[in-house]
Amino acid sequence: MFETIGIWIAALLTLCIFSFLYKDNPFYKFAEHLFIGVSAGYWACYYYHNVLQPNLFVPLFQEGRPIFIIPLVLGIMMLLHLVPKISWISRWPLAFIVGTYAGYYLITYLQTNALEQVTATLVPLVTFSSVVLFVGVTTGLVYFFFSKEHKGTFGGIAKFGIWFLMIAFGASFGYTVMARISLLIGRMTFLLKDWLHIIQ
Amino acid sequence: MNLEKLMRIDRRLIFLLIALAVIFPLLFPIGLPTHLSKPVQDTFNAVDSIPPDGPPLMLSIDYDPAAMPELYPMTLAILRHCFSRNIRVLVLSLHRAGPGIGEMATTRIAKEYGKKEGEDYVYLGFKPGFGAVILRMGEDIHGAFLTDYYNRPIGEIPMMREIHNYDDIPLVICLSAAAIPELWMMYAGSRYHQTIAAGVTAVSAADYYPFLQTDQLVGLIGGLKGASEYEKLVNELEERLGVDKKRKESLSKEEYEKLQVSHSKASAGMDSQSIAHLVIIAFIVIGNVAYFAQRRRKR
Known part of the structure; x- marks a missing residue:
């Protein structure tokens, strides 16, 4: 019974959202506002029960671990951003977060996204793939070298680099289209299967 | 044909044609073939190389309901692969919206394969902190997750007694709609050399x-297409292992057919995907032909 009501609500809200494809209308606005309101309420409760309570309130107040006073104070300082006169205090916990994450990220990001990638690019030019990789990376880098005017041979190499970039953008866009169609298939399957029972 | 008119085609007509291209193959399946790609095959092989009843696969459910059409069939296929080969699974979520989805998928497939919670699989649930949690698990999983999703202390779970950190995890699969796999590579991969x-x-x-x-990644499953490929590999494996035959014998015809449909959830959407892509390609070609013809006429 409750499942059926849930499916009907979900189906009608899906149709309300789809109605935007025709033009903006009150049904779409209603569904949009409802989604934002429900999400905000849901996440507020969720964060309280799954983040604040187990990671701060329980260890501090029930288990009596005084070290947790530090995150409590930092959290309160962060909330002071809402008081215009003393909003500057929120910069301190923010600085703590930025500093911590910069430290966390710096070495590992450099290792994962730069060093490993460069190492994998410097390979012997013995296969077709490695030649394409070498030409693509080199000409792409030439395109992003702006201290010399893109003219003559240098301009030609840079133009070749643009072709590689365009192919990469095309592949990325193709995947994006595929993803959006997948989402549409998901919704259509829900409407035809769970709601209307037309398909198995 | 009036090219001016073609260039100013109502976008709602395009929406309608895309909708029809998606709906018709769902109503009347064509059964277009799915070809295997190397990244998906590599993922399958990596899972398949885990010994049965040995160290578990760690499955991180890091997506929200918006990504379910693509990632949920993947989740089900991976879990089916593990349970049909008696590979133990350690499921967790680093995304705040992931735990409900993870629990739904894990309990459903575990029930289908008769697997026991705590012995064949453990559901750790959600822990906020992304990178910090991944790093902590490299030192001690018991320290990162004090209890499982059902509030049972980790130390009391039989399967968790032998699992302490990434040394006891042969493979991590991160299912995500965001940049969380990159965090896994940065913290678990670079620092702890986790596969x-x-x-x-x-x-x-x-x-x-x-x-x-x-x-840095041993395999990659991309989108609904990747999910359908993995699903196909698992269906073939189950046939080889005789799992499908046993199921056919133990279930009624109606139940078996229903299960077969749910085991081809991703593949069922691939017809729509292909037809919709053809429609989009047709529109791109028509648009370009009209544009160049119009430009030529102006000259």
Whole structure:
């Protein structure tokens, strides 16, 4: 019974959202506002029960671990951003977060996204793939070298680099289209299967 | 044909044609073939190489309901693969919206394969902190997750007694619609040399190909297409192992057919995907032909 009501609500809200494809209308606005309101309420409760309570309130107040006073104070300082006169205090916990994450990220990001990638690019030019990789990376880098005017041979190499970039953008866009169609298939399957029972 | 008119075609007509291209193959399946790609086969092989009843696969459910059409069939297929081969699974979520989805998928497939919670699989649930949690698990999983999703202390769970950190995890698969696989590579991969595979939405799949080339990812499942490939591999495996035959014998015809449909959830959407792509390609070609013809006429 409750499942059926849930499916009907979900189906009608899906149709309300789809109605935007025709033009903006009150049904779409209603569904949009409802989604934002429900999400905000849901996440507020969720964060309280799954983040604040187990990671701060329980260890501090029930288990009596005084070290947790530090995150409590930092959290309160962060909330002071809402008081215009003393909003500057929120910069301190923010600085703590930025500093911590910069430290966390710096070495590992450099290792994962730069060093490993460069190492994998410097390979012997013995296969077709490695030649394409070498030409693509080199000409792409030439395109992003702006201290010399893109003219003559240098301009030609840079133009070749643009072709590689365009192919990469095309592949990325193709995947994006595929993803959006997948989402549409998901919704259509829900409407035809769970709601209307037309398909198995 | 009036090219001016073609260039100013009502966008709602395009929406309608795309909708029809998606709906018709769902109503009347064509059964277009799905070809296997190497990244998906590599993921399958990595899972398949885990010994039965040995160290578990770690499955990180890091997506929200918006990504379910693409990533949920992947989740089900991976869990089916593990349970049909008696591979133990350790499921967790680093995304705040993931725990409900993870629990739904894990309990459903575990029930289908008769697997016991705490012995064949453990559901750790959600822990906020992304990178910090991944790093902590490298030292001690028991320290990162004090209890499982059902509030049972980790130390009391039989399967968890032998699992302490990434040394006891042969493979991590991160299913995500965001940049969380990158965090797994950064913290678990670079620092602890953990073997990682990823299942991502098609939007982000292109971003992860460079990590395949560097072997930072052992495999990649991209979008609904990747999910359908994995599903196909698992269906073939179950046939080889005789799991499908046993199921056919133990279930009624109606139950078996219903299960077969749910085991081809991703593949069922591939007809719509292909037809919709053809319609989009047709529109791109028509648009370009009209544009160039119009430009030529103006000259």
